[in-house]
Amino acid sequence: MEKRFAIAMDVGGSHITSAIVDLSEMKVFEESLFKVSFDSNLPTAEVMDFWENAIRTLLEKSEVGKLSGIALAVPGPFDYDDGTCWIKDQDKYENFYGLNIKDLLRERFDFDLDFPIVFENDATSFGKGEVYKNMENLPKNVMAITLGTGLGACFIENGKIVSTGTTVPTNGEIWDLPYKNGIAEDAVSLRGLLSNYQNLTGIQANNGLELYILAINGDKKALEAFHLFGEDLAEIVLPWLKSFNANMLVIGGKIANAGDLFLNSFREKAKQSGIEIELILSTNNETTALLGAASLLYKA
Template sequence: MNTSYAIGLDIGGTHITAAVINKTEMKVMELSLYKESFDSNLPVNQVIAIWKKVINTAIENSKVENITGIAVCMPGPFDYEKGICWIKDQSKYEHFYGLNVRDLLLESLNFSNDFPVLFENDAVCFGKGEVFKQQENLSKKVMAVTLGTGLGACFIDKGVSISTGNEVPTDGEIYNLEYKEGIAEDYVSVRGLLSHYKTLSGFTLKNGLELYDLAINGDQQAVKVFETMGEDLAEVVIPWIKNFSAEHIIIGGKIANASDLFLSSFNKSIKKSGLEIQVSISTDNEIAALLGAVSFLRD
């Protein structure tokens, strides 16, 4: 069997991670994984220049020459088929609204217009990748959520992503579900955490890491913010766990690294609802997302 390779990209609101993936064995090529943090609200040409640098570094480090495609995990709203960004008023990619990201990538990399570039929702990529990592999930109904600058979700039935039908919310998305005084993402996201902390303390923090450091150093208001987010996350997902009959929920994204601060309150709310479901925290979100993205090039 001939081995083929693809570039996997995990693009978030504050970072890009690239790796060269062996599509035949679904493995990340050694030394190819490369990541860079950046401000996605920079001008388009500066953002694209950062992406180009990260992609080229991954390719150079992999020593692979025959790349056959690019698979991109991208937050929504996004036209994944056409490659057009529709992100607006989300504190990220404010200059990308209406732009064709596929064309921007191909032009920056000097690839031909017909070079395969596939886009998929970042949460769906994460969920698919987790299924590849844990083979027992191939026989289960799995709900995966990603917690970061936004709130992502996907629903996977025996390895197949489900985004339509009565079992799941519209497009398989939960970020825009009505919740409290707004939508779910207003409460379960970095901005939700920071907003809640400002309400409690009066202080404005720069990012989630500052809040995490305060919490682990005993700031009770910071601790309360994470605990409340765990409860909020449970309230958002419980109806859809029931509707989808999910057997396993996997939590990933940057905020998942703070699971020691919110998982207890999340589990307590799940138990209180009468649900019995396996709950897991992903330990390597990015690898899962990259493998999940490239899996769509195989489908």
């Protein structure tokens, strides 16, 4: 079978990470990994200079003659089918509002109109990337969540995103689900974790790292804050694991690095609910989103 290759890009507010992906085996060539930091609020042309340089650098470094497409993991709001950016008032890509990224790339390269340029949500790309890391995961029902400043989620069946139907929440999102006196993201995010500690002690920790250091040094209230975080996570996630008949739960995001501090309480809640689940903790997201975005170009 003829080898197929693509360029995948993970587009952040202050950086892009890009690499060549072997679409035949769904593998990222880590030696091709290229990262660059920049201010995404610069004028559009200047930002696109960084993007163009990243793509040309990859083409020059690699021995790939013909590309089968470019896949980008991009934060929302964004029209992922059309390629139009609708990011506004988020202190990133302020000059890209209403612009079509496909057109901007075609202005820089002599791509044919039928050359695939595809887009995927960044949180969704993470989830799909974790599935495609091991092709044995493709037949599974997978729920993936990202824990950080926000609460991201996606549901994957046979390698495809499921965002409609009765087995998943509206649009496949859980961040805005009603929970306690607010929404899920109020409890299961960095602010929720810090709020737990403040409620227990009356002290406002400066950031997640400070709280993590307190916990690993044995601070009982910090440990309890993480314990409560795991219980809240379980209360929010378990009903959807059951509804979706999930075989696997993938947890990523910066808070995943502290998994040892909150997963015991999560597992205990799962056990009490009679739910057995394969749990994957992803603490290396660098190439995962690239693989997930590139999965849009994968042909079994």
